[in-house]
Amino acid sequence: MIPYSPEPLVDFSVQANLDAFNAALEKVTRELGKTYPLVIGGEEIFTDRLLDSYNPSNRSEIVGRVSKASQADVDRAFQVATETFKTWSRVPAEQRTGYLFKAAAIIRRRKHEFSSWLLLESGKSRAEADADTAECIDFLEYYGRQMIALAERGKHTLVPLPGEDNQMHYIPLGVGVVIPPWNFPLAIMGGMTAAAIVAGNTVLLKPASPTPVIAYKFLEVLKEVGLPDGVVNFVPGDPQEIGDYMVDHRLTRFVTFTGSRDVGLRINERAAKRAPGQLWIKRVIAEMGGKDAIIVDESADLELAAKNIVASAFGFCGQKCSACSRVIAHEAVYDELLQRVVELTKELKVGDVRDAGNYMGPVIDEKAYKKITEYIQIGKQEGKLMCGGEATETPGYFIQPTIFADVAPTARISQEEIFGPVVAFTKVKSFDEAIAVANNTEFGLTGSVFTRNRQHIEQARAEFHVGNLYFNRKSTGAIVGVHPFGGFNMSGTDSKAGGPDYLLLFTQPKVSSEVL
Missing domain, CATH: 3.40.605.10 (Aldehyde Dehydrogenase; Chain A, domain 1)
Known part of the structure; x- marks a missing residue:
């Protein structure tokens, strides 16, 4: 095949790039x-x-x-x-x-x-x-x-x-x-x-x-x-x-x-x-679509895992079929990981995306807003609300990034696709249990595993039933030609x-x- 290289992304920390974008935004x-x-x-x-x-x-x-x-x-x-x-x-x-x-x-x-x-x-x-x-x-x-x-x-x-x-x-x-x-x-x-x-x-x-x-x-x-x-x-x-x-x-x-x-x-x-x-x-x-999980075992780099969970769950308000909506963590690191993810999430700013300081913008429309806020109410019955849960539809459809802890694998917010900035944390006792929980949905699109354990990596390769499996990186962001994208089961063909x-x-x- 004729050589192909993915299009580079723009670094908006460079002022010239930000200025160029803002000029185009004014034109549009x-x-x-x-x-x-x-x-x-x-x-x-x-x-x-x-x-x-x-x-x-x-x-x-x-x-x-x-x-x-x-x-x-x-x-x-x-x-x-x-x-x-x-x-x-x-x-x-x-x-x-x-x-x-x-x-x-x-x-x-x-x-x-x-x-x-x-x-x-x-x-x-x-x-x-x-x-x-x-x-x-x-x-x-x-x-x-x-x-x-x-x-x-x-x-x-x-x-x-x-x-x-x-x-x-x-x-x-x-x-x-x-x-x-x-x-x-x-x-x-x-x-x-x-x-x-x-x-x-x-x-x-x-x-x-x-x-x-x-x-x-x-x-x-x-x-x-x-x-x-x-x-x-x-x-x-x-x-x-x-x-x-x-x-x-x-x-x-x-x-x-x-x-x-x-x-x-x-x-x-x-x-x-x-x-x-x-x-x-x-x-x-x-x-x-999907109900994508990130597994974190007891050997994982917790800071790396936490940052990637936040990016996977809340980038574009979680409105990605590959977004992380479940975190399955080993009991040895569960509390520390949860605390760090909550800390990072509370730093995120939500608002009109014309303001470059806002990490998250609105959800797409009224239908999505109502669906997501209904799931947040369900989540309050199924888990412990750690942050977020707040929403407003004026002037736009803004929902705060929301985390629920201690959620059962069979809970609705663990099983049903929410397609919004909501993530559920589940505690497990072993890596075998983590894989079982991750596979326990009708979907099979993406998943991530954070681990330093080579045996766990190979086990996940064989048993984590998703079309796109990532190790020690976020569950979103497939690159054309690098990560061919598509899932199993009810995630499609x-x-x-x-x-x-x-x-x-x-x-x-x-x-x-x-x-x-």
């Missing part, structure tokens, strides 16, 4: 409140119905208004995407990758601008927004290189047979539906879309309802690089109106989804049913985004054999 702020169209076959379509995107740090501030697609608009987008597929699927892989590399270059040049949109629309801090933008660049660069490698793969992997020319080509599937999440509205949205199209497919992109503007900004980049009309069709709208309709549609060849367990299971179930006139079995690529196998999910192998 002046662009708030615009109205954006659907884009179908390159045509911009403004509809009478609009989806308002709010700044979660200040609910009175509208980031933008985006036109809503109807089922009729979706039908038209399917027809356009189907027709475009006939030509786009024949474009050589090397040419398709060129669009991704050009898009990456544009986003890299305007990195702070894209991160500013993330700050305002999703409530990310500067560092979290910068990492999101960097990951989008990484996906574009990595999948472009992977497609070049995949185009060559079939020529060299078959067993030779004298007298025959045998070749295997990875051909695209068809028209796909891309349903990205709001928590990584540039990185995951861009990565899912890029993987599908670089493999030769055409797509209908339905952005997450809280974050449609950043998706439109990504679409502007694709237009700027000259991506042919109809390859990506932008169809935001109400999930209740067009979500099931898109999944059920007879022209849907595949659905790629990142979001909650319940929605992922619904998509999987509906996609399994054949629609009248449907010619294929629909493929579902899903990443659905283990699709390993950012890995060498990911593009295979958007293709099908075709073998041709010619007698010489």
